[in-house]
Amino acid sequence: METQRTNLLHKTADGLGRFFRRLTWKRRGFILFVVVLTAVLLRPLWQRAETGTSQLFPTDQTYHYESLRALGYATTGGADVNEILHAIGDIEAGDPESWYQGWTALADRKMAEAARYEHDQIGQGNALLSAANYYRTAEFMLYADDARKLETYRQSTAAFYRGLESLAVSHEQMEIPYQDHVLDGIYFPGDMAQHGDTLILMINGYDSIKEETYFTLGQEALARGFSFMSYDGPGQGSAIRENGIPFTPAWGDVNRAVVDEVTTAHPEIRQIVLVGFSMGSILATKAAAVDPRISMLVQYNIMYDFSFTPRESMPASFADRVFTDEPRPAWVSQALGYTMRFSSEQDWAIRHGSWVMGIDDYAEVLNQYRYYEISQDAPEVTAPVLLLVGENDHFVNEELVVTTADSFRQAASITSIIYDAQSGADEHCQVGAMHLWSADLFEWVYANLG
Structure with missing residues (x-):
């Protein structure tokens, strides 16, 4: 048996050798390049799986993370365990x-x-809000050209607003003029006897919708008497799904339009705490840098440069081909398309980016990431800043935490909280530890209230 196995291996090796020798040097080089590139691009994911941190899906960080994200909302009314x-x-x-x-x-x-x-309106409302969260999660992995994506999104939002009505949660759907468009927002009034004149304004990231933020932070804010608002900006939620408005790095203009609208409609608002959700931390920093009406800034979870993770996962020579405004050979995007077959994380991220940024070329999608960074914005922020990060965040390393904190050179104060594994808040955006991170946030807000 062992002899047969050895002979088979020899025959396979000989066959591959003959095939390889028949190729031109150019084709040989391309095949070797793709093999090496695949190994390098997938290496961080292999290492992540080997750490044992992906507990819900041990072999797939993306599926683990998104499941934990949905599961974490059990503490805020959006799931059952x-x-x-x-x-x-x-x-x-x-x-x-x-x-x-x-x-x-x-x-x-x-x-x-x-x-x-x-008869039980609370039971009905709880079931509807859970359904909204589950439909949102189901829609997450669908490709943009799948007709079920829009249908499932609409099922999610319809269930969400029905759930709020069943639970008698006071809220207001807002239309926000922005350039030639109208953006959708949702506002929850706080208790004016407590902190209703302070607005917790949350900015979504690369893949969230405004309705999700009710579970992420909205319910915690309302429980403490704060007003809460979220909106779908360009590239997000209804803006991209219903109106086809792609992302823009000029988020100062976007958020200024939102603040103009909400402060006009609710002149009782005296302070605004701007909270960035994942990539929204970059967008929030850009907004806080140009709007003095922002009283406090929270990066929930630290983010400095959206291109950091894909750039660091590539060989430098290949990254130079991707992250450039110079014309690039067609094989660069072809190579990315090839490696996407082996990584659900990379496949989803690039396909999603192609949709929300309105760009077909895979390499150009990643290249656009580099315009979403805060090196020029963070030094202009003068409000107090809170930075949150988990030690097992799959997008951020320790060096980036220091870089981010150091960039806020004019901030009134900088507070950083790094969560370890024992806290349960060690993953990106502290998923699965909603009570802990939100309590830390509000403790900091109370200390900085004017």
Whole structure:
């Protein structure tokens, strides 16, 4: 048996050798380049899986993280624990269709539960909000050209607003004029006997929708008497899904339009705490740098340069081909397309970026990331700054934490909180530890209230 196996290996090696020798040197070089590039680009993901931190999907960081993100909202009214654990047990890691089917089935189940509760409005509302979260999660992995993406998004938002009505949560849907467009916002009034004159304004990131932020921070803010607002800016939520408005790095203009509208509609607002959610931390920093009406700035989770992670994962020579405004050979995007087949994280990130940034070329999608950074913006921020980060964040390393903190040279104060694994808040955006990070945020807000 061993002799047969050895002979088979020899024959395979000989066949590959003959095939390789028949190729031109140019083709040989390209094949070797793709093999090496694939190994290098996937290496950080292999290392991540080997650490054992991806507990829900041990072999896939993206599927683990997004599941934990949805599960974490159990503490703020958007999920129940065991039903999620059962649902993800039937999902195949790295398979977007399996992901969609699993989460949609769970969302449909919650909608059926809500329909049963004719008299218990709280039970109905809780089921609807969970369904909204599950539909959002189901939609997450679908490609932009899949007709089910818009349909599932609409199911999520419809369930969300029905849930708020069932629970009698006071809220106001706002239309925000911005250039030639209208952006959608949602405002929750706080208790004026407490801190209703202070607005917690949250900016989404690369992949969130404004409705999700009710679970992320909105409920915690309202419980403490603060007013809360979120909106879908260009490239986000309804702006990209319903109106096709792509991302822009000029977020100072975007957020200024939002602040103009909300302070006109609610002149009782005296202070604004601007909170960036993931990539939204970059957008929030850009906004705070040009608007003195921002009283405090929170980077929830630290982010300095959106191109950092993909750039660091590539060989320098290849990164130079990607992150440039010079014309690049077609093989650069072809190579990226090839490596995307082996990484659900890379496949989703680039395809999603192509959609929300309105760019077809894969390499150019990544190149646009470099315009989302704060080296010129952070030094202009004068408000107090809070920086939050987990030690196992798969987008940020220790060096970037120092770089980010040092960049806020004119800030009234800088507070950094780094969460370790034992805290449960060690992942990106502290998913799975909603009470902890929000308590730290509000403790800091109380200390800085004017």
